[in-house]
Amino acid sequence: MKKLALLACSVLLILAGCSGKNAVEEGEEISIASAATTESAITAYIVKGMIEHYNDQDVKMINNLGTGVTLHQAMVNGDANISTARYTGTDLIGVLQEDPMKDPKKVTEKVQRLMSERFQQHYFNSYGFENTYAFMVTEETAKKYNLKKVSDLKKIADEVKVGIDTSWMTREGDGYKAFAKEYGFKFADIFPMQIGLVYDALAAGKMDVILGYTTDGRISSYNLVTLQDDRQFFPPYDATLIATEALLKAQPDVKETLDKLQGKISTEQMQKLNYEADNDLIEPAIVAERFLEDNNYFEGGK
């Protein structure tokens, strides 16, 4: 019996050793968290490639997390100290619980200040592309109902099937509830699903209207029509990365490396990268590696 108690104690000790303050939290080890979108994976591998190229350090990856808010949780819990891609609009509303704002510059400023104050996290300047929500339809549907703006959807709101991202349904501030209030109509048939499925659902004719992301590579591959957000409902979603201040303090040269990425990826470029991964079946890890090699790892800040 004594042996058994000893054994139980040692098992508990092993389990206890796994938790507690770790090297990631203190910034000695680097761990990147990314969400389950292609774009998030590509930018995460770009960041990984940059750090491995300039700082010669092993980087841990935590892929396939749910949403931007989950990424934030991973950073607060000390599982990761860099996360990408983060969007200013999502963080303002989802993480910081502030009211939506429309001016991109003001949003960036506010998010940068509050993330540092509340969570001791450094919010980098944008990669240079924006990935906002947009309603999309196929070319045929656009022609049939003469759709150009989001307001045009009002007249067919009762008869169309609408595919949306699961998180948008319940999101506060810029979610479905607020949308219905701003535009003054609701959809009769709404189908929340994983964001990756909406484009296929639209192309296959299962859905009539979808809410997708503007940088998705499938927009061009399926010839989708993006409806203009005529009431400026969706806040700006400039894409960027976040690192904990603990990491940047422990390793200042990592900050230098990450600063090189500011303003280097345009929306068209991101669409192209997404297209390579989504349509040409190339893994995000390889897409990112080729992208960095083509751009010579942004040597000399060019």
Place this chain on the structure above:
Amino acid sequence: MKDMNTFEQFFYYLSENGVYVLSQFFQHFLTSIYGVLLAALIGIPIGILIAKYYKISNIVISIANIIQTIPALAMLAILMLGMGLGRPTVIVAVFLYSLLPIIKNTYTGIMNINRDLIDAGKGMGMTRSQVLRMIELPLSLSVIIGGIRIALVVAIGVTAIGAFIGAGGLGDIIIRGTNATNGTAIILAGAIPTALMAVLADIVLSLIERKLDPMKRQQKRTA
């Protein structure tokens, strides 16, 4: 890409991303192996112990049974609350799932040894540890390996689900396939190697199991 059928896409994907798939394959395999080894390290001694004190065997085995009934996704979610994201959490989940087959097989292996052999050993003046090392363990080894074999096959499946909490491995490729335009080929590129790994692990360990079976060894020697 649209002019290719799923089969062609699958091979195209492998030719473009072969190195990546291979690296995920090994990561997946290692995650499973770590968990199973850890379980063997702790489960085999527990199995031996409950074979000696068989009054507690019921309690230990029913605890292991209860662990086994928790669905993998729920287990990962519960562990994630305490341990956070990433590979260590999945390794612990694999460890917990591996406990039952390993403990149970060790226990069964030792309990099924012919009592006469142990009595003969004791009669020769063997100490308890000698009986364990020279009679009980060698004779039950093939049954214990059988337990590890079951554990490893389950572990490979659990690790695939581990991709949801950021552990990497082949599950990563499967999840990505659900996000891509022509995802079927990518899903297959993640699923087929996973299945292959499970089948290979099963075959290799069953060969070892058969080699270690004392009855077979004896037949060979007499032949």
